[in-house]
Amino acid sequence: MTAGDEVRSKYFSGPERPAPSHLSLPDETRKILAEFDLPSDFLASDSSLSDAPSDLDLKEFDSDLPTPQLSPTKSPHFPTRHTTPVLSTPVKPTSLLKPEIPTPSRIKPLKVSPYFPPALGDPESCLPFPPIDAPSFGLVQEQLAHDPFRLLIATIFLNRTRGGVALPVLFKVFQRYPTIEAMATADLSEFVSMIHCLGFQNQRAKKCITLAQTWLAAPPTKNKRYRKLHYPQKLDGRDVSRHECIDDADPRVAWEIAHLPGVGAYSLDSWRIFCRDELRGLASDWKGTGTLTPGFVPEWKSVLPQDKELRAYLTWMWLKEGWLWDRHSGDLTAASDKMLRAAHRGGVAHEEDGNWVLETSPVKAANGLHGM
Known part of the structure; x- marks a missing residue:
């Protein structure tokens, strides 16, 4: 993957067309709009759907932003764009209220080949599982583990956005702003333009620059921790004041990067798994390499x-040590020899009841791998 790769999101439809100053509507249509108390430009509204980043906390991060006034035809969670339909003939009133539904005779049944097995679970929940x-x-967190600033920026890009869409844009941004200083002084409008195809570009750009x-x-500094409300457990951080900084001797729950804007649960999980041990000088990487602390336990082993x-990554890491990991409780179960042989071969994994199941055959799942 290179910085020059071109990526186009399915949610981005290109530049908007200007709407004409006057849209002629039939009298019958105007009566229906008036009856339902709809604005005259109702037919010119369309919704462009995109997933909102789950870590976006406008109350805490953008508290100075005014609350947007939404019309009844717009969703509070998604950006909207305006397009103008071309009405070449008068529209019948019923066509506005009753969309055409195909009759059973017009619906063609899907053809399923008897020569291929069914797909392994929901494709959206499947991941390649390397040996x-x-x-x-x-x-990408593995690549950026020694650069925690860029790792956090990557989590802003990846939050609720597929890696195939987000990562090429991310590396273009890194090329344009190669240092923290460069990103801190970035022009907001230019930044927004660069990441427009990802959606929620204004919030993402502002979070990156402010971070x-x-x-x-x-x-972030060793021995300086800040609260993150309700992380990792509900009510965590309530006993630490908003701007309080505590040291490592303090038993209360707080984190070295929690004071940074745009840092939510996904960012904190990624940083704890890949960066925290190195920041604190406990090891040279997240795997515990070079540690001199007796009984040292890497941070990744306590993350849920x-x-x-x-x-999936933590399931894989625990399997390396011979354990099946339950992501809800963190409980460990010894992996059988059969499971480990399958894990050494790798395959495709899918989630089942919140944990990962490793499929080692395109036709049949390996027995005994459930509950990973």
Whole structure:
């Protein structure tokens, strides 16, 4: 993957066309709009759907922003664009209220070949599962583990956005703003333009720039921790005041990067798994390499993430050590020899009841791998 790769999101439909100043509607249509108390430009509204980043906290991060006034035809969660329909003939009133539904005789049944087995679970919940002796799982966090600032920026891009869409744009941004200082002084409109295809570009751009500015003013430092409300458990952080900084001797729950804007659960999980041990000087990487602390336990072993790729990664990491990991409780069960042989071969994994199941055959799942 290179910075020059072109990516086009399915949610981005290109530049908008200007609407004409006057739209002629039939009298019958105007009566219906008036009857339902709809604005005259109702037919010119269309909704462009996109997933909202789950870590976006406008109350805490953008508290100075005015609350948008929404019309009844717009969703509060999704950006909207305006297009203008071309009415070449008068529209019948019933066509506005009753969309045409195909009759059973017009619906063609799907053809299923008897020569191929059914798909392994829901494709949206499946992931390639490399052999456990592979050098890496394939997450971008592994590549950025020694650069925590860029890792956090990556989590802003990846939050609720597929990697195939987000990562090429991310690396273009890194090329345009190669240092923290460059990103801290970035022009907001230019940044927004660069990431427009990802959706929620204004919030993402503002979060990235402000994160860089805060990082320069107060970088994450060993022995300085800040609260993150309700993370990792509900009510965590309530006993730490909003701007309080506590040291490592304080038993209360707080984190070295929680003061940075735009940092939510996904960002914190990623940073704890891949960066925290190195920041605190406990090891040279997240795997515990070079530790001099007796009985040292890497931070990743105490994380219970909600993101499916991070869950799959930890399942893979625990299998390397011979354990099946329950992502709800963190409980461990010894993996059987059969399971480990399958894990050494790798395959495709899908989630079942919140945990990962490894499929080692395109036709049949390996027995005994359920509950991973």
